[in-house]
Amino acid sequence: MQLIGVLKSPYVRRTAISLQMLGVAFEHRSLSTFDNEDEYRAINPALKAPTLVCDDGTVMLDSSLILQYAEAALSLRSLWPDNPAGLQRDFALVSMAMAACDKAVQYIYEVYRRPESAQLDSWRERVVQQSQGAFTELERQLQQNPQAVASDECQLSVTAAVVWQFVWEYAGELLQPLQCPGLEALSRRMESHPVFRQFSLSP
């Protein structure tokens, strides 16, 4: 099985780290949907990362769907809690972290991938407010529930830490106005985990 995409994509990185923690064997191929466009499109016509190529050639995409599939069919382990209250809390917080990430990616596309003449102030302001709103809410809830990220090998710890580090690296200006000591501490802790080091953001 191959996981295709560059680790600077937080969607690729959370998938690689999660699969590794789930004990699913795979080979990581670092192809970019921008820099290796033709080669990527030949594998996946949607040109989207991450792409999982199964051993029989089946192509699957979307980090959340790949990880749901992996837990349903490829692994005996799970990175989600085993009780209703924990499930509700972690799905809420992971989805908030993903929203913070999605909106930061839209900001990065707006500001760093478009010429200034084709940028739109109102859109940039909207996605900044959305991303910062989501990070602020995530931090507030982690302050109230520090035990939610007590374990390293859980989907919430992985996703929140991957997302924070990604935004810090590529759009740090989004995070600088925020006060998020909980997310900062989680990020520092998780970046020293062997699997985070194996799939490191910095080459």
Add this chain to the structure above:
Amino acid sequence: MQLIGVLKSPYVRRTAISLQMLGVAFEHRSLSTFDNEDEYRAINPALKAPTLVCDDGTVMLDSSLILQYAEAALSLRSLWPDNPAGLQRDFALVSMAMAACDKAVQYIYEVYRRPESAQLDSWRERVVQQSQGAFTELERQLQQNPQAVASDECQLSVTAAVVWQFVWEYAGELLQPLQCPGLEALSRRMESHPVFRQFSLSP
């Protein structure tokens, strides 16, 4: 429990229809992240649809994560196959349908939400090619596996039909150059399903 968002969002619609098919009780509140921005933001600072507000006030978002949570904690049923081969096929096809949708949404944002002066031809062409590539691949696989959508109450039938109808309605120019008789027939069949009628795209 409340599901918040307008049905013209394919992410809201697939969530509403799936929850209903799963037998999960909820009230649908039709608030738009654009037209009801302040009211929406007060519920969810990430300003993203769909938003599920649980009975204890917990806020969850992202259609795939909400549905994964619903199957894990709220329902005794599942809209996914119960065997490894079926799971692999359906996760591959659902993820391709979601990619076709995501890129169509990016096209709609580019062409219908930005003034012409702030549009970027190269970006529009990229997302058109991505969406059309994903729809073409989805159709090809449905031609090879028509039995994959034999059942109405499965995640693949729901998602593929919702996505097709959404793009047809709001960006039909993306689909007109394609030959997708399998998706067209699925869409016609599913739009006559009672739950699709209950959560109809046309008011």
